[in-house]
């Protein structure tokens with residue numbers, strides 16, 4: 039288990055370039071399985087989860103050439119289907135969440151997809167029903183083995199149909215979409231998730247010869263094609279990392295320019311941070327966050343306490359709520375954080391309370407934050423990162439705190455943030471990797 043030692047209390051200054059988006063990368067990497075032709079992907083973040091998926095594709099038989107850091111050429115012309123029955127596959131595939139999205143492409147192209155219960159953050163129940171109900175609608179025969187925890191789906195031929203998803207699952211939509219592009223006839227996916235990750239996947243699939251319309255909406259129309267060809271795809275900047283940097287800047291009274299943010303793709307994210315009182319200015323496609331001695335939370339129009347909650351896109355992403363929560367600790371005013379989607383994502387507030395934050399965990403989904411208005415710094419403590427976004431939130435808290443903090447289990451941070459210590463140290467932070 040790796041550890042960060044952080045000496046906090048200093049302001050940072052300078053420029054940060056966001057990495058490529060983790061959750062888009064995981065989708066488009068799985069899409070390389072849909073063709074035997076070459077697919078080039080650039081701006082892939084060099085993070086644990088993405089590297090695990092690239093390694094998994096390689097051991098499955100995908101030929102991979104690294105052009106430079108972040109750019110790879112993939113050729114899935116010779117997949118070793120027998121490998122999917124090995125212990126090694128079970129171990130590797132279970133170690134991250136994104137691997138679930140190999141099932142749709144495998145089913146569509148080879149007639150059989152399987153996966154052990156995937157990993158990812160332990161942030162509450164994370165069911166896969168949406169994925170397999172969708173495959174079943176396309177004609178897949180589904181089996182779950184409770185002894186091996188393996189999900190299997192098989193079909194000689196997939197046939198397009200109308201699918202109303204039971205929830206707008208991000209990876210579920212991607213998975214079903216990747217199966218439907220090679221199904222016979224037309225598929226409609228209603229209640230589809232429509233995050234920029236998914237819009238990017240749709241655009242990539244269309245570049246490969248798929249026929250998808252309705253991109254960006256919650257109703258996707260897919261006309262199946264016989265086969266797909268190679269393409270070039272560039273991953274968008276990571277909107278969750280951009281949000282993390284906005285929160286970091288405010289909390290540590292730093293002046294930060296976040297370069298090339300692809301602003302139109304950020305949706306409601308900048309607005310939510312503005313509601314916390316954080317100033318920002320769009321300069322070209324760079325987001326400039328000035329040094330602010332204090333930031334004041336809005337109230338609702340009637341004067342009642344602001345609530346910030348998550349919702350399926352174009353609502354506010356649940357992956358930024360932990361960061362909003364930690365940022366609110368030093369705001370002026372109070373805010374209620376309501377994490378609707380995940381039931382175990384707020385428990386990390388215990389550590390923030392130990393650091394001196396005024397937070398009341400009302401129940402597993404809601405936390406009330408009474409801002410300290412930068413009048414009382416947090417104090418450094420020793421803590422363990424429970425999940426990726428809580429991990430970064432603790433890092434932000436530690437950077438703002440007086441004294442030294444240690445964060446254990448930083449693999450949780452490294453699985454989603456590339457070289458975070460090096461990049462922040464370049465701006466004046468003091469983070470040591472032990």
Ligand SMILES: CC(=O)N[C@H]1[C@@H](OP(=O)(O)OP(=O)(O)OC[C@H]2O[C@@H](n3ccc(=O)[nH]c3=O)[C@H](O)[C@@H]2O)O[C@H](CO)[C@@H](O)[C@@H]1O
Pocket residue numbers: 061064135136162163164165205206207208209210350355356357378379380
């Ligand atoms: C690898 C990857 O891409 N992971 C992301 C993906 O996970 P993932 O695709 O696993 O998450 P899902 O979208 O399936 O669901 C997330 C949670 O939200 C609940 N839910 C979902 C949709 C809905 O309309 N109502 C609802 O309550 C689900 O029951 C589940 O508890 O999307 C999540 C939701 O944005 C993000 O937190 C994860 O970072």
Ligand SMILES: C=C(OP(=O)(O)O)C(=O)O
Pocket residue numbers: 060061134135136157158159357426427454
């Ligand atoms: C929850 C997340 O990731 P995963 O779905 O990979 O666990 C996340 O990126 O915030």
